[in-house]
Structure formats: structure tokens, C-alpha cells
Amino acid sequence: MNEGKKKENDSLNSLKNVQSSEFHHLLTNFLHQYYEKQSNFVQKINAITLQRIDDINMEKMKQKSFARFLNVVPTMSTFHIFLNGFQLTDLSYKNTSNYLELSPGNHQIDIYDSNNLSQPLQTESLLLEKNRYYTIALTFQLNQLSILQIVDDPYLPMNETKIRFIHLANTAPQLDLAVKQGEGDVVFSNVSYKETSDYLSLTPMSVNLELRLSGTKSILYPLYKSTFQKNKIYDIISIGLMNEDTAFEVLMLK
Structure with missing residues (x-):
């Protein structure tokens, strides 16, 4: 049981x-x-x-403005750049700042020589529009400092590249940017001092370029084996002086 x-x-x-x-x-x-x-x-x-x-x-x-500053004044001095009374950056010859985020609207820009901060060398008003990018170039003409405002286009289709030419060499006449003789054509023609070409979209490549006196085969500056990589934008900028102590040369910003 x-x-x-x-x-x-x-x-x-x-x-x-x-x-x-x-x-x-x-x-x-x-x-x-x-x-x-x-x-x-x-x-x-x-x-x-x-x-x-x-x-x-x-x-x-999209509500902001963006500006980078470029110094192409051939002098040993460093320039101090103030915006609305506040120092943004300082630049020596051939140098550029990163893009700075700024509010759109009118701004006062003052440029000081590093050796004399008591009096600005140049004062100008800048109008910055929202959702725009600018290169603010410090240049000179007739031995006087001037400020050139250039509109940039930072937008680029994926895996492409684009270039443009900016003529900032004070004493140089009109210039052509061309592919090397026998290898191609003129890319940008008849660009005058302080002028900026349109952008040219390219497939990423390496190419032999030449900066020439406009309408001639006279080469002022060879840019052989120039490489333009995908997803990058290039500004090819002539600077300096012809036939003087400060050499004529080319900057390439990207």
C-alpha cells in the first residue's frame, strides 16, 4: 500500500x-x-x-555663415584679424585659417600689423549671408592693404572633385590655367587680378597643368603631376610678385 x-x-x-x-x-x-x-x-x-x-x-x-581667412600680402609681418572688436585669428604670409562659424549679417573687420596694435591697417564692413561659405583674402594693391570677399561652394557630388583658379598675384597680367602643351587645352582663360573662375567638376585624376600668360605659350609656373582626389575641392591661387623679391608662385588650398 x-x-x-x-x-x-x-x-x-x-x-x-x-x-x-x-x-x-x-x-x-x-x-x-x-x-x-x-x-x-x-x-x-x-x-x-x-x-x-x-x-x-x-x-x-543653415542659419550660420562660414568664413576662412587667407593672407597673400607678401610681407614678413603677421596680421591680426578682428571681427566686431574680437580677435578671430592671426595669419602670416601664405597661410589660411580653418572655416570659422559666424553669424550672418554685417560685420566690421579690422586688420592690424603684429608690430602695431594701436591702429588698424584696414577697416571694412563685411556682409555675410546665412548658409554661405566665404574665403576672405587679405591682398594689396598700390601698396595698400585690401580685403577681398570670395564666395565658396563646398558642395560636391560623392566621389567627384572640382577645381577653380583665383588670381591674387598683384603685378601679374591676365593669366591662363591650362593643361601642359601637347596634352590638353586651356582650362581657365583670361583671368584678371582679383578675379575668380567658375568651378570645374572633374573625375579624380593626376594632370600636368601650367599657369601661363594669357593667350600665350609662356609658362609662368608649372603645376606638373597635380593630383585631385575624390571628395575634395581645390582652389588654385596665384600669389606673389613678378620680377621682384617676393617670388611669383601658386598656392593650392583644399
Whole structure:
């Protein structure tokens, strides 16, 4: 009798163990699915939040102006650049700043010589439009400092490149930027002092270029083996003086 009850109890315990195991398995599956759904939900919320933050940041960027400063005045002095009374940067010859984020609108720019901060060499008003990029070049003409505002275009199709030519060599006449004689044509022609060509979109490449006197084969500056990489924009800039102590040369900004 006792043996029968024992078998019955063993059977009941075995059944309970099986039921407990199945319940535990079902509960584990349920919790796993629950947490997986919760995790996916949180990831979607985070993705939406990040997208909204990116959209907000992009919209804020569109409300700003951006300017970099370039010094092409052939002098040993360093120039200190102030905007609305606050110093932005200082630049020596042939140097450029990074793009600086600025508020759009009218700004007063003052240029000081590092050897004399009591009186600006030049003061001008700049109008910066929102969502635009500028190169502000410090140049000179008739031995007087001047400020040239150039509009940049930083947008570029994926895996392409583009170039333009900016003539900032004070004493040079009109210039041509051309592919080496026998290898190609003139790329930009008849560019005068302080003029900027349009952008030219290119497939990334290496090419032999020459800077020439406009309309001639006279080479002023060879740019052989110039390499233009994908997803980069290049400004080819003539600077310096012809037939004087400060050499005529070319800067390439990207």
C-alpha cells in the first residue's frame, strides 16, 4: 500500500517537475521576446531622436555663415584679424585659417600689423549671408592693404572633385590655367587680378597643368603631376610678385 502511494507521489512529483520545466521554458521565451521587442523599440526611438537632432543641427547650420581667412600680402609681418572688436585669428604670409562659424549679417573687420596694435591697417564692413561659405583674402594693391570677399561652394557630388583658379598675384597680367602643351587645352582663360573662375567638376585624376600668360605659350609656373582626389575641392591661387623679391608662385588650398 505504502509502495503504491510512493509510486503515485513519484509520478506526481515527476509531472510537477515536467510542468515546472515547461513553465520555466515558456517564461524564458516570453521574457526574451519581451526584452527583444523593448530593445527594438528603444533602438527605433533612439534612431528617431538622433535623426531629429541631426535635422535640428542641420537647420542650425543653415542659419550660420562660414568664413576662412587667407593672407597673400607678401610681407614678413603677421596680421591680426578682428571681427566686431574680437580677435578671430592671426595669419602670416601664405597661410589660411580653418572655416570659422559666424553669424550672418554685417560685420566690421579690422586688420592690424603684429608690430602695431594701436591702429588698424584696414577697416571694412563685411556682409555675410546665412548658409554661405566665404574665403576672405587679405591682398594689396598700390601698396595698400585690401580685403577681398570670395564666395565658396563646398558642395560636391560623392566621389567627384572640382577645381577653380583665383588670381591674387598683384603685378601679374591676365593669366591662363591650362593643361601642359601637347596634352590638353586651356582650362581657365583670361583671368584678371582679383578675379575668380567658375568651378570645374572633374573625375579624380593626376594632370600636368601650367599657369601661363594669357593667350600665350609662356609658362609662368608649372603645376606638373597635380593630383585631385575624390571628395575634395581645390582652389588654385596665384600669389606673389613678378620680377621682384617676393617670388611669383601658386598656392593650392583644399
